[in-house]
Amino acid sequence: MLKAIVIDDELFAREELIEQLNEIGHIEVIAECGNAIDGLKQINQLKPDVVFLDIQMPKITGMDLISMLDPDTMPNVVFVTAYDEFAVKAFEDNAFDYLLKPIEPCRLKKTVKRLLAAGTKQDLSPIAQTKIELIPCSGHNRILLLPAQDLEVASIQASGVQLLTKTETACTQLTLKVLEEKTPLIRCHRQFLINPHFIREIKLHDNGTSDIVTQSGHIAQVSRRYLKEIKERLGIQH
Template structure:
């Protein structure tokens, strides 16, 4: 039995696809999400076998959501879209599976069979269409959802509560991993648990034992480990 997560901003579309999936007798819909930020959180928490992902969603599209996932651990993805010949051509060129709205049960059954047949094989490489950079970082803080421009982030760190994002005036939690943030935003590694925006550095205090501490323009302290200090100094033009 496959576990599935359905992500679509339209309630009727979510309910209809969930019912069709359950009726196959081969899929359990473990949850649904109404937007990409909620979907990202549930992908990380629930780790479904497959995500049925709507492409056209407000604020963050399904394609943008792909760019926020760790390619090494992401589930299989089936795109769900209203007819768009250019998008569909891109899917077919890269062997991606997709469903057209309204979803046809015959096509859905073919998709399920293909997913079951693939078994434990790795999912299709989505890197050809996933964004290589992230212009915005979705966050949750103080009972609200925030979309923070990646250039506004001064630093990010991980602890038991998850990944925390700091700007000059905001502190929020993101579902993005440090690995994805390092690969796709201006943030660079300065410590095993910390990333910093080079342009947000006000000063670097050199400490004993080859350690250092960054102070950002908003006075956020950020530790620097020996492992990353040399690279960081080179980035800043100090050799």
């Protein structure tokens, strides 16, 4: 039995797909989400085998969501879309499975059969975006979309990955690895990323440790491993 999450902003479309999957069997729908931000959280928490993902969603699209997932832990994805000639061609060229709305039961049965027989994970890198412009954050009964260019520090905290900008403190479901690869942030410590554009000062301590202070006064730890690289990047010789 495969575990699945259905992500679609249309309630009727979600309910119809879940009903069809229940009738076919072999797949247990463990969660349903009406937007990509909730979907990202549920994928990271529940770690499904497969995600049925709508492409056309407001704010954060299905393609945006693909780019936010860690390739090392990414589930298989079945794309769900109203007919789009270019999107469908991209899926076919890269051998990705897709379902056209309205979903035909016989087509869905073929997809389920293919999923049950799949022995390897998909490589979604050919269609994943190389940069993320907006970072979804949640907490305190609100959802934020922070521009990636505004991020000053990212760090691993007890509550998850914490992001700091000049005016905001928020948590995201994105991993440091994804943030490092797809935003302006660079690694300065195993648990910290820093935006080099916002570095105001590097404090060198007597015990060999260092801290970076940003223009807004945020502090990020710097490990010896990354100090030399950061100095070179800033044109500091010593």
